[in-house]
Amino acid sequence: AQSVTQLGSHVSVSEGALVLLRCNYSSSVPPYLFWYVQYPNQGLQLLLKYTTGATLVKGINGFEAEFKKSETSFHLTKPSAHMSDAAEYFCAVLSNYGQNFVFGPGTRLSVLP
């Protein structure tokens, strides 16, 4: 069965600083990996996804993530944080049967002025 871990339940960065949110997964099959963002009282919004092909994936709002099979990681980065990036971020892997997601516990990102 798949699982996802996210190191750091809460990350704080200064506006303009690098954002790094960590995600590690376990999967017995080649994984399909996703990052979702959740703003307060809103549903989850897809940031980016990795399926096959290029391991560096670019998403919306300037975010990108790199799939590293050897490290079983899919860390999310953004070169320069903006106040509007403050939200909860979830890493997810698609289940073995390609149906539902298995989500990590989430990381809350705070951006300090």
Place this chain on the structure above:
Amino acid sequence: GAGVSQSPRYKVAKRGQDVALRCDPISGHVSLFWYQQALGQGPEFLTYFQNEAQLDKSGLPSDRFFAERPEGSVSTLKIQRTQQEDSAVYLCASSHRDYRGTSTDTQYFGPGTRLTVL
């Protein structure tokens, strides 16, 4: 509508009451999912529909939970005899394609229903 909608957005129930949560997926979406998100945690899968067929209900935590999608569009998640541990946000998601094989079509999430059981 443009996105997935859920109603009610907030529900307070007394322990032992039955509740029904509604999900309106994006028009034409074949697949529909329900997730449960406890406070401070990531969403956990409950059940999956392909059109009107419930293909996977392995995530439903007990037989008090029941979901249906009789006409392949709107879905209802029903919780009978609610307990305090049922307090959570219930998220609905839909996607355009079915999930034979390893489809990776994007799932679109609704805003959720926050259920509080007193």
